[in-house]
Amino acid sequence: MTGFDFPPPAMPAGTDALRAEVRAFLADSQAALGWRPDSDFGSDWSASFSRSLGARGWIGMCWPKQYGGRERSALERYVVIEELLAAGAPVYAHWVADRQSGPLLLRFGGEEQRQAILPRIAAGECYFAIGMSEPDSGSDLASVRTRAERTADGWRIDGTKVWTSNAHRSQYMIALCRTGPAGESRHEGLSQFLIDLEADGVRVSPIVNLAGKHDFNECVFEDVTVPADRLIGQEGDGWRQVTGELALERSGPERILSTFHLFAVLVERAGPSPEPQLAEAIGRLTAELYALRAMSLAVAGQLEKGEFPEVEAAIVKDMGTRFEAEVVETLRRAVPLEPVAGGSANAPSLEAALGATVLGLPSFTLRGGTNEILRSIIARGLGVR
């Protein structure tokens, strides 16, 4: 049969109680730490929020206990993170480490690194940057030129990574480097390395985005020496590992809920009995979010079963990110106002929150694989290309 199924997973027992626990935690946390609901991962960097979440056992929660995890299921983690995102909580600091760097280390990392790093991630105090893109390698990731050369007791790394979010406030990067010839497939000769961002020879400089914010960085590596055990997984397996990592990055609730805060604002502004035209617009978003959530949950269920739903994940991200933009378009048409710059998405004024989100939107359909790359992955899944 042509096409893809997203079967609804059976939720583990106790899911409702866990959800209620997270909601209660968030209400308390908001009062205690004073954060405001935000769009887009809660773009505030809040180490204190991350630590408080770690203390509750909600970071790295699927990992083995010996590495600081709680051995909960992927679906329980799904419930926790979707509640955090729907509440607009400031989850940005630990997000990458929890979602992909930690799982990557757990699967392919050396034992010493796992013991040293995973418990710190789970505690909400160790953060990661993703070292994939380069000045000449965007969507075409196989063309990376950052080199790792073998030395007597490890590796020496030279090259430049760009668009590296949060490298200036993270401890580590996992970098995709060339360790050998690309081969005919172009996917050979790539390897991943764990790099300490404080190491000698690492230079991190800001790349300010169009909203005037500093998330991106350029990271230059000049003769950075790393010990042998910082190679993650097998030499030459980098492409396969990165592809697996990207699948984790594509299907989560963060690909459908980045603008949920503004959707709630729209519903609030519409009042309890809106005109049919506005009700229709709200209903359209509601149906889309309902379907996307079902798809995203189904992918979580497939991951839980050990399947590798790469194509399904690509569908979620392609459609989810377009929905996120549609929320903004609907809001600005329904509640006429003029967005202003310089605010943040959690600004008290809707004009500033809308302005920050409008300026953030272009990145939604680029990061983690452009929607065009995603559609090519989907097409390949259909058997064409």
Add this chain to the structure above:
Amino acid sequence: MSDETVRLIEKTADDLFAAESETARAALAEGAWPERLWQTFAETGLAQAALPEEAGGAGVVAGLAVLRAAGRHAAPIPVAETMVGTLLCHAASIEAPAGPLSVHALPDGAGVGGVTTLPRVPWARFVSTVVVAAPGEGLASCKPVDIGEGANLAGEPRDDVTLAGPPDRFVSCPPEVDGFALMALARAAQLRGAMEHVLAMSVGYAQDRVQFGRPLARFQAIQHYLAEIAGEAAATGAAVDAAPQAGTPFAFAAAKSRASQAAGTVARLAHQVHGAIGYTAEHDLHIWTKRLWAWRDECGNEAHWWQVLGAETARGGGAALWPTMVAASGSAVEEAASGGAVEEAASGSAVEEAASGSAAVEEGGSP
């Protein structure tokens, strides 16, 4: 009902519809009732598939699987109407009339009043009984006295029916069992099957057809159309699949609106991929795209269901939006120990309605 049982039922339906539908469509085009397809369908008991197990069925999930197969093969018999009519009769604790059924279900807020004519009743000229479902009144079985023949874009009978008198002798039906919403979900499942077939045809055509020295499938623009069709079909499928588990009116509305929205995009892009040959009567594509164009407007189009959803969402307010979304997906939330906003949200009207709807549909035959 186990996944394996549902798969077997779907396989049975798939094989049956695959073998008989083409001949049956030809018969229908000549104005004849596709008796052989109907007989095989009736003999296999697939019309009862959506009933609960204790009533001899396999549950709503199995029913949706049969409807998906019917859509995939454009089976020209009243599969949805007979299935929903049977389900409604079961909910009202009456025996379903034998033979093919039609359903005339009214949306919430509409009353049957003193009407003696029913517009665009599916398959009316071929059925023994039209099951009229009216919110607040219940079910009535009606025998047509006169029929004005009509059809939808795909040539499926949609007849104007004259009754001897206004429907009376209503049998009470649990108020939560909403015939209009059930028909909408059934159409959504058929739409989903039709989209799958259109996707398969489009992929096949793109691989076979060579232009500029290479198959269409090698062109990125075409690849992206195919990906978009697959995405629309997948979103429809996910919304339909989630509906039985959720069992809420909200979920049924989401499924039909998502399906109706997707139908137009899928048909448009499939025709774009197929080019001129797909625009001919000779090529089969129109058999399915006409169903997409017809079914998306039946049983409430996307605008109708968006308004229903939007009104319900708005009633709860912004703070209840997320709890409403979660509850609508069938995972009810226990009240939080603290936090005014959360408690307020969890006790909001939308959530309560969703929860009561969930109980209702279980009664109506959810597995």
